[in-house]
Amino acid sequence: MPYETALAELQSFLGDRLSRSKSDRGLHGQNETWFADAPPDAVAYPETTEEVSRILTICSGHACPVTAWGTGTSLEGQALPVRGGISLDMSRMNRVLAVRAEDMQAVVQPGVTREALNRELRATGLMFTVDPGADASLGGMAATRASGTTTVRYGTMRDTVMALEVVLADGRVIRTGSGARKSSAGYDLTGLFVGSEGTLGIITELTLRLHGQPEAITAATCAFDRFEAAVQTVIATIQMGIPMARIEFVDETTAAIFNAANGTSLPRKPHLMVEFHGSETSAAEDARRFGEVVADMGGGHFDWAATPEDRNRLWRMRHGAYPACIASRPGSMGMVTDICVPISRLAEAVAETRADIAGSGIPGPILGHVGDGNFHAILLIERDNAEELKTAKALARRMAERALRLGGTITGEHGVGMGKTAMMALEHGAGWDVMAAIKQTLDPAGILNPGKIVMVNR
Numbered sequence: 001m002p003y004e005t006a007l008a009e010l011q012s013f014l015g016d017r018l019s020r021s022k023s024d025r026g027l028h029g030q031n032e033t034w035f036a037d038a039p040p041d042a043v044a045y046p047e048t049t050e051e052v053s054r055i056l057t058i059c060s061g062h063a064c065p066v067t068a069w070g071t072g073t074s075l076e077g078q079a080l081p082v083r084g085g086i087s088l089d090m091s092r093m094n095r096v097l098a099v100r101a102e103d104m105q106a107v108v109q110p111g112v113t114r115e116a117l118n119r120e121l122r123a124t125g126l127m128f129t130v131d132p133g134a135d136a137s138l139g140g141m142a143a144t145r146a147s148g149t150t151t152v153r154y155g156t157m158r159d160t161v162m163a164l165e166v167v168l169a170d171g172r173v174i175r176t177g178s179g180a181r182k183s184s185a186g187y188d189l190t191g192l193f194v195g196s197e198g199t200l201g202i203i204t205e206l207t208l209r210l211h212g213q214p215e216a217i218t219a220a221t222c223a224f225d226r227f228e229a230a231v232q233t234v235i236a237t238i239q240m241g242i243p244m245a246r247i248e249f250v251d252e253t254t255a256a257i258f259n260a261a262n263g264t265s266l267p268r269k270p271h272l273m274v275e276f277h278g279s280e281t282s283a284a285e286d287a288r289r290f291g292e293v294v295a296d297m298g299g300g301h302f303d304w305a306a307t308p309e310d311r312n313r314l315w316r317m318r319h320g321a322y323p324a325c326i327a328s329r330p331g332s333m334g335m336v337t338d339i340c341v342p343i344s345r346l347a348e349a350v351a352e353t354r355a356d357i358a359g360s361g362i363p364g365p366i367l368g369h370v371g372d373g374n375f376h377a378i379l380l381i382e383r384d385n386a387e388e389l390k391t392a393k394a395l396a397r398r399m400a401e402r403a404l405r406l407g408g409t410i411t412g413e414h415g416v417g418m419g420k421t422a423m424m425a426l427e428h429g430a431g432w433d434v435m436a437a438i439k440q441t442l443d444p445a446g447i448l449n450p451g452k453i454v455m456v457n458r
Contacts, residue, residue: 020041026039030072031072031080035077038081038082042087044089049205064447065083065086071091090111104209105207107207109205110142125212129160150245160208165205169201177190196453197449199452221305222271222301233294233297237293238343247370249366272294273314321367328363334378338411341373342407350366356398400427
């Protein structure tokens with residue numbers, strides 16, 4: 001094996017926490033979407049920052065690739081060790097180190113998941129707000145700059161991560177940011193590592209901004225005869241400053257899939273799924289104002305989720321959209337792609353994308369976090385059908401080009417990974433070369449998650 005010397009050194013201090021079993025390697029070579037399996041040569045399970053540092057020092061000395069693994073829920077192949085080497089499984093670094101309720105902050109290790117953190121916070125009156133749907137690890141969420149259904153109100157991981165501990169490719173440990181609410185002390189290194197997808201360093205500790213749990217929560221679905229009216233409702237709601245906690249769009253195809261998967265009876269029409277947070281008075285007033293916008297746009301069929309159980313069912317249905325869509329076409333796999341555009345161009349982007357998918361012959365339900373201009377197409381491809389895969393890739397490329405033409409970005413939350421690396425030059429031009437230069441400086445041997453985001457050390 002090409003990395004046998006590195007693996008032998010790692011085994012000497014990790015013992016059975018360096019696994020070469022076929023099952024472990026197979027698990028860490030799988031992904032949620034269409035990318036081919038890519039098992040590592042071994043899986044390492046560190047438990048401390050010091051162990052991560054020692055692992056990277058050894059791997060750097062032997063040019064052995066290291067790809068971090070959280071829960072494996074990323075959608076653009078970010079966690080796949082496509083050059084072999086080590087899959088660095090961070091799941092055993094899973095402690096909540098501190099909850100600073102008075103500062104509305106939590107300090108966690110990267111293997112803590114978002115749901116585990118919120119369970120820890122229940123008695124404090126605080127909550128962690130970034131909700132990508134999957135119970136992802138917080139380290140992985142920071143590495144991919146995750147967002148989700150609550151972004152329209154609370155922001156993304158970029159807005160939530162205040163400070164980091166990071167191990168660099170050569171084993172050095174650095175700390176970025178602080179617990180202060182703001183700083184003008186030099187370069188924003190925290191922002192550099194948030195969204196770097198493990199290509200610049202391994203996150204081993206995070207300081208996160210928390211929010212107060214709302215006194216009242218109100219949620220509902222509402223249907224529209226035309227998708228244009230649903231999208232225009234989103235635009236009007238945001239422009240009026242109605243403080244939505246969630247405002248999600250699903251098209252008529254997705255509504256029918258929800259019914260089949262969940263036994264619900266949503267009208268087969270485009271829907272908005274909404275939620276309001278605040279006091280009893282403010283949440284009710286926000287819902288009333290939103291209802292007026294819906295009525296002006298010709299929407300209706302409100303179905304209010306009156307209890308916490310109803311709300312949980314509603315959002316479980318939304319978060320389960322991907323497996324439900326896959327099940328709607330037996331034998332298919334998903335190419336899930338997303339774009340994000342300025343809110344004023346959202347209707348145009350959705351309309352063009354719907355028409356493009358309709359003409360392709362491939363099923364492609366559309367849904368998304370449209371309150372911040374971000375939507376997804378789940379392109380359902382028949383397994384082992386090379387022509388459909390080619391068609392889906394072309395659709396995804398045109399979606400990215402459309403987003404840029406309309407002043408947006410090729411990905412609002414899924415990240416770059418392998419799936420969108422070829423489109424980075426379209427968005428960033430010479431800026432992509434600057435990213436490659438940063439990568440070359442921090443990781444000259446190219447061992448950290450090679451093959452992702454930038455094209456260096458090929």
